[in-house]
Amino acid sequence: MQYEVVHGEPRLDRVPPALRPLIGPCLAKDAAARPLPEAIVRSSAPPRGADRLWRKGAVAQDITTREHGLNRLTTVPGGVAPRSVSRRRLLTGLVAGGSVLAVGGTAVWWSRRTGPFDIPPAVRTPEARVFDPKKGDYVLGETPAPLWNVPSAVSDATPAPLPVRDVVIVGAPKGGIAARSVVDGTLRWSAEKVAATGRYLSLSDRLVAAADRDGTLVTFVASTGEPKWTSPAEAASLLAADDEAVYVITQGGRVRSIGRSDAGIRWTVGVDADLGKEAASRGLVAQGRLVVTAADGSVVALDTTDGRKAWDRREQSDDGRAKAAVSGRTLCVTGKNLTAVDVVDGKELWTAANPEPKAGITPFWGPPTIHGDHVYATYLNLPLRHDLRTGRGTDWNYAGLLECDPPSPLVVQGSGMWSVTVNRTEGGVNVVDLSPENRTPWVFRIIKNPTRYWITADANRVFLLDGTTLAALPVF
Known part of the structure; x- marks a missing residue:
């Protein structure tokens, strides 16, 4: 044996091929040819980003599920819980209960069980047909009928409809929320x-998040309504969500982050702005920033990792009607002006020139919509389009386009830009062609509740909320 150590060659035929480049040099006869400890550490280090495997995704969700399950199983009757099972002990225990899966060269344990954090794949989004007069879908100069229309489908206090793949979420007539098929409006x-x-949110187009009457954050599989994980978030209303967390306004008027992998509270902070009541504030998440358009007209951006304030814009709107939309790092905010800022640091990129205001009317901009290289927003009652990069106004043919209701969202779907106009008793939905074909605009004269409407769109359908009626309109 000693002779072989000094003169022979090691037999590595039973060593896994992936380990031979590491073990072979360690057995070199010449000590100078053997790798130093630092080189061995570098060779055996996990791939870059491998630590994310345990912090997010299916494996992390499975670990958290088992952690919660074991803690529940070891709770003493009467509600007294012993010391929590550590994550290291939990990982060790998974060896016996799961099967081994190689991920990026690392062996991990994959449980065969399912739990509240095991989320099914997103269902396919059923796209509607784009109407074409050449195929007989409608007659040029005439407006086609809605795809479907369901009276008394929603409550009179519902938030805006929320399309999530094959369903659209609304407030139910008898309380709670309801999911209706995007294809025909039937109750799912x-x-x-x-x-x-308190509003509701889509979580990666797979779950719907909302708050119950006690402030508990609850989630449901969007397509089926199956209840999933919950969190005692003390939520008064929901702001926004990203891949890591759901962000809410608490019943005490603070902003809170709830982790999506474990339903735990990540941070809670106070915000130097009036968030209002009854879901008056709105939020969106981009580039590691939670942007809150507060009820007092301020815009505040928080770091999503710890809730610290990254930047703010005070008095963006005089009446609390500041709205925001984001594309990449460009955040467009409206109110007294249409302004673009860098969503990460709040640096102003441009401010659009306000057209000549009407005498005695305070100028303001309606909700912005970003589509491609342009941002659309209504100034007073005139829909405008600006270059997203420079803020310059663009030429646009307004022929046949009626004036917009100032609070109306501008929706781009298919080849059309959709807006709403109303008078004291009724209103309609206007559709102007954005394509070079410049087709005759559509006007749906169907709004019966001029003070209670909203439009949103997805998958070649425009969803119209009109009082308690929900409808889906075709696109061209």
Whole structure:
């Protein structure tokens, strides 16, 4: 044996091929040819980003599920819980209960069980047909009928409809929320204990998040309504969500982050702005920033990792109607002006020139919509289009386009730009062609509740909320 050590060659035929480049040099006869400890550490280091495997995704969700399950199983009757099972002990225990899966060269344990954090794949989004007069879908100069129309489908206090793949979420007539098919408007499922007025969110187009009447954050599989994970978030209303967390306004008027992998509270902070009541503030998440358009007209950006304030814009709007939309790092905010800022640091990129205001009317801009290289927003009652990069106004043919209701969102779907116009008793939905074909505009004269409407769109359908009626309109 000693002779072989000094003169022979090591037999590595039973060593896994992936380990031979590491073990072979360690057995070199010449000590100078053997790798130093630092080189061995570098060779055996996990791939870059491998630590994310345990912090997010299916494996992390499975670990958290088992952690919660073991803690529940070891709770003493009467509600007294012993010391929590550590994550290291949990990982060790998974060896016996799961199967081994190689991920990026690392062996991990994959459980065969399912739990509240095991989320099914997103269902396919059923796209509607784009109408074409050449195929007989409608007659040029005439407006086609809605795809479907369901009276009394929503409550009179519902938030805006929320399309999520094959369903659209609304406030249910008898309380709670309801999911209706985007294809025909039929009821798919409902959750009666949810407080719809606190708003609802889509989580990666797979789950719907909302708050119940006690402030508990609840989630449901969007397509089926199956309840999933919950969190005692003390939520009064929901702001926004990203891949890591759901962001809410608490019943105490603070902003809170709830982790999506474990339903735990990540941070809670106060915001130097009036968030209002009854879901008056709105939020969006981009580039590691939670942007809150507050009820007092301020815009505040928080770091999503710890909730610290990154930047703010005070008095963006005089009446609390500041709105925002984002594309990449460009955040467009409206109110007294249409302004673009860098969403990360708040640096102003441009401010659009306000057209000549009408005498005695305070100028303001309606909700912005970003589509491609342009941002659309209504100035007073005139829909305008600006270059997203420079802020310059663009030429646009307004022929046949009626004036917009100032609070109306501008929706781009298919080849059309959609807006709403109303008078004291009724209103309609206007559709102007954005393509070079410049087709005759559509006007749906169907709005019966001029003070209670909204439009949103997805998959070649425009969803119209009109009082308690929900409808889907075709696109060209």
